[in-house]
Amino acid sequence: MPNKRTTQAHDRRLVVSALLTVGFFCLVSGKAFTQEPHTISPRLFGFGVAGGQIRYPEPRENYLVRDRAGNEVVARLHVEVATQRIFLMPDGSLQERAFAQTKPTTRRFVTLHETALAERLEKQFPSFRVHPSHRHIFVFNTSPLFAATTRRVLESMMSGVGTYAKAQRIPTREPPAPLVVIMFRTEKEFQNYKRVPAGVVAYYDPISNHVVLYEESKLMRSRPDLGIQQSLSTIAHEGAHQILHNIGVQQRLSRWPLWLSEGMAEFFAPTQLGRRLTWSGAGKVNNMRMFEIESYLRKQRQATDGRVIKETVGATNLTSTGYAFAWSLVHHLSKNERSRFHQMVRKMSELRPLESVHAFPPNAAICQENLQIFKQYFPKGLDKLEQEMIDHLKKQPYRNPFPNANPALVRPVLIN
Template sequence: MEPVVTSCGGCGKAIRIRRPDVERRRECPACGAAVSVPRPDRGPDAAPRGEPRRRAMLGAAGLAELTLLLMAAAPLAAWCAVAWSTVATASPPWAGEIRLQPTALHVAPVEATRDLASARELALKALEPARRAMRVVSAVRQGLATPARGDEIADAPVVAPGPTPPVLVPPDFGAPSAREFAASSPIEAERRFLIRDDSGRQVVARLHGCHEGKAVLMLPDGRLGLPSMLVPTDEPFRAATADEVAEDLARGPFEGFNVHRTDHYLILHQGEDDSFARTNGVLLEDLHGRLLAAFRKHDVTVHEAEFPLVAVIFKSEEDFRNHRPVAPDVQAYYEIYSNRIFLYEQPSGRRGGPEVDALLRPQMTAHEGTHQILQNIGVQPRLAEWPLWLVEGLAEYCSAPASRKGQPAWDGLGQINNLHMATLREIEDPVSLSMRGQDAQTRSLFREPGQPLVEAMIRRTELTPTEYALAWAITHYLAMERSDDFTRFLRVMADAPPLEPRSPDDHVRTFRATFGDDLGKLDRTVHAYLNRLTKRKGYDPMPYYAVQFEQPLANGMVRRAAMVSQSPQLIRQWIDEMSNPAVGVPSWQATPFPSRARAQLAVQGWMQSN
């Protein structure tokens, strides 16, 4: 038989059939549709052998006819699919909540279709509702998703209970992955998406940041989450109210906690006695108000916190550490993803130096509260890459401890931090260095020879207790002596986009652009400024502490050591250096004395008596 030429019923492409007499299934090389071979003995509408006889729909007219058929069938197919899934899952928790609305399909009239490519595109659009419905069925049957209200499908839960929120990967709902969306879509300030929160509710989340395929969403309660898929929506973003957040917390991870409310805070605490929660509530509200006033005074744009601020107070240190394992010296912390601060009321175990611990308690609340407030009033964008000296220096600048009528207290913004002053003076004191068995390396270990101290601090990604004091000193000098430059610097930092990486070199360039290139000169200026602070009102030298350290060894012996220091930070650093995690639990005690000589006598007497 001679070769014949026919047309594909899917795309209309002309196809030459060399052996029409050979019975086999043929497909269009362009679109993959089955190709019928017209033969004189079977008629133009004959189908290949073994297939039912049907009328071939060829070219644009046939494709348009298929389009109209699918338009009519798609809503019914979607309804049947979800209804079948509901019956098959034996009354799941979301049964009765399905509100499937037929998707409106706006298809141009067939007469307006000028070419086959446009007709094919219209057909694919008509198919999309049915495709989406089948994906929903697959996801629901696997227990990986639930149908959303309306005709949209919500994403997987975005939950951020800890410092790094989990990423849950749902099946493909037809929405782009977060990476694909971030790579292909421009960032818009109010880009919004549908997600499901950890309680299973569909909520609207707001794009917080996006960089190199990684997107972070802001949830209505102020938490941040990492989605694996993005479903855009035009619905407005609405911040949760204090009542809604309190209700969710009471049903979730903090069930059984009591809630103490202030104007801006929800303070969760354990037990009926709320005196500790009230004391911290007063401190945090005072801190919030003073920070807003200070920034507005210097023309830094700020706003009230958009979300209720949450502080969680555990009754005991054991409960605090069971909630999230942290380093032994961490007494409180702020979680950037959950937007909550955590602390505890009662220390556990044998802990020495009760006077020092008591003095640090208000400081720790103010320190972590400053982190939380700055990232909620528009000063420090959450997840923006700020240098660590500035992050911790601002927190220390706002959390100077004090003692009023013998009771630990918070001393307000910008006061002289006597704890840090003791540390900074002690690292200059050769007598103190020799007593600890150290030398000038205490202050030079973290910088290169000849490198200015300020530049070394700008490049730091971790801080020791000594470096916390240095971060406070730099911040205090810049805020007090170069307030206009510091305000301009903060405005620049406030514009840093979330998630955009910045290197130590970037931080140094930004700092030099505001404060000048001669960082060695700045070192000397800060040092002279600290010397002047010792003569100002508000400077109250710390007492000298006689520190006694003991740790049982494996052979039944006890290791003992002692030191004298004015600096609680250096005392803790020394304790950490002395402690051996492979043997018994160490204990220590710090007793204050008015002079170094008396503290030394106490240490010598204790060592000789043992």
């Protein structure tokens, strides 16, 4: 089943994801409304303040603060909690300061130019190459091919995701600061930089605003063709999270229902092999996820009774198969329930930091609030919707990404 727990390490990561994933917009009789939201403790994101009264900033509400090097800088208020303020800093990170450490200012907030940020990263990673581009800065000690592929995929995604969002009337903006991508050659270096559960190969950190990943893996050593295919998919997935958070589609420190957040990242993450390893484009068939769905349905041979959608939408954690069904649901809804789906996404884009539809932690493996929200946007029966989703998938052009591979070698990877 899509939401069945796997390993203990996998569960720990997914529980954290569940705690940080919410939504509170609904449709009743075709009209959107909001219910009174709960708040998420900032400590779930790693901040020191436990919680308290929340205040959201006025337009261009800026303060003078000290950065980590002790320099006085202009920072933009992101959210205020109790006696602490969380700021967007000039380097694009979110940082916390006590009231006494801040001073209101009318000075303009300006993020670091890519050259200045690149120089800072060169000092932090002295043995790495640092390559600034138009909207990204790539920091790496990987092979040149891996770095070049990552750069090509993420740079093409940047414009493609923004264009798609605008076409659906989802408000967007330019990223406030260059998007940093840190690539380590080995898993050991990756884990030494920041300890994450075993099996995680990449993540987007909304606090630092960095994508972090590594190149080498057991699969990459035994079957480089399979390894690069899985790596490429993961790079695009984490890049999608970073882009969506920085162009305003998803506000940082806001959390959407897990199926939608991860399904959207997968929707924007399809890649393809050929003469050049490239991004396929927003909404194209994600062959990696189609491969998992095909394998799952072949083994299960179950009736389309709505159970898959119920478990995917209500899940407070997702296995790799759950990610695949989240993608398939987003793909189906975006094509065949377009008006309702994009209305839901636009409303989710209005979610502010630290708000939730239910109190934390969730008290069940299936989040009933997420199911209620989904049914109010898509009122037809889950069994009928599931059959339509399967029929939709069967019509899609699908190329097996592992046509000559031993299935035992093709294992799901953990993404954050």
